[in-house]
Amino acid sequence: MAGSEEVDPALVRAAQRGDPMALGELMEILAPYVGRICGPIALQDGPDAAQEALILVLRGLRGLREPAALFGWVRVIAVREAVRVARRRVPISAMPVEEVSAPGDPELAVDITDTLARLTPEHRAVLVLRDIEGLDEVQAGRILAVPPGTVRSRLFRARLGFRKAWGS
Amino acid sequence: MTENWPVADLDPVRRLRVLAAAVRFPVYVGEVVLPAPFEEVWADVSDLEHELPRHLSTVRSARVTRAEGDRLELLATGNFGQRARFDVVLRPGWCLMRSRFVLGAMAAVPEAAGTRFAALGGFRLPGARLTRPLLTMLGDRAMRSFAERPDTRG
Numbered sequence: 387m388a389g390s391e392e393v394d395p396a397l398v399r400a401a402q403r404g405d406p407m408a409l410g411e412l413m414e415i416l417a418p419y420v421g422r423i424c425g426p427i428a429l430q431d432g433p434d435a436a437q438e439a440l441i442l443v444l445r446g447l448r449g450l451r452e453p454a455a456l457f458g459w460v461r462v463i464a465v466r467e468a469v470r471v472a473r474r475r476v477p478i479s480a481m482p483v484e485e486v487s488a489p490g491d492p493e494l495a496v497d498i499t500d501t502l503a504r505l506t507p508e509h510r511a512v513l514v515l516r517d518i519e520g521l522d523e524v525q526a527g528r529i530l531a532v533p534p535g536t537v538r539s540r541l542f543r544a545r546l547g548f549r550k551a552w553g554s
Numbered sequence: 555m556t557e558n559w560p561v562a563d564l565d566p567v568r569r570l571r572v573l574a575a576a577v578r579f580p581v582y583v584g585e586v587v588l589p590a591p592f593e594e595v596w597a598d599v600s601d602l603e604h605e606l607p608r609h610l611s612t613v614r615s616a617r618v619t620r621a622e623g624d625r626l627e628l629l630a631t632g633n634f635g636q637r638a639r640f641d642v643v644l645r646p647g648w649c650l651m652r653s654r655f656v657l658g659a660m661a662a663v664p665e666a667a668g669t670r671f672a673a674l675g676g677f678r679l680p681g682a683r684l685t686r687p688l689l690t691m692l693g694d695r696a697m698r699s700f701a702e703r704p705d706t707r708g
Contacts, residue, residue: 421561422559
């Protein structure tokens, strides 16, 4: 799982007390993780989403009771913030996943971004939680505030879009 | 399957905005786009011993007393002889400085042919809200000083 890194509990406690150096250090540790979540969900708005998510994380840090739960807590905030920011943008090229066209080279990240862009933010969030974070449907549903059945159907449609795009 | 997926980059200027929103005391934040390349701008502003007294009207001198990787210790002397020891994190595009009573930060990223430069400053004092007018005045003056440097006018 991408968020299983250990963070020194003393650093988290110092950041919770508002120490600016600890806040800065914690931000350095969390930024790559938040970027990996926000990038595939919010796409071109990913940096905005990551910025907003980290503001919420650092402002809300005092409410985190157990430092060991840090990455799980950050994941929830980052996913929800990425979906929120992505939904602000009016889709230009959105089309039903069944109509996603095949990209030229499956190795190119730009093709992946293009394929992701043809899914809704909610579908992208399910892909991130299942395929990057390795969560099960119940855990993913809890984060997205939807039943496991909805996660399952979104995942099916999102993966269908990818399969059609890669022509496999 | 996911190794080529897009990753959102939180550049140093965005990190400075996050820090400004997260600290619990009022801070001044200024941003300006300088018509000079990033390498040139950062080479200048990261020379703390020369640049802090040049741009901060309250600082008479600054001296690095210890350096270990990207961590420095800096002794600043004010106009009235008062001294403050700063813990500093300094790496390309990012500088964070904290003394007992003061927080400062600078960040820079390339933007088009120039450089977006951001600075943050605040007093870590009880009743710091009262210092906002002073912060604004000092911050505006420092940002003008950065923006009006002859070697960053392009």
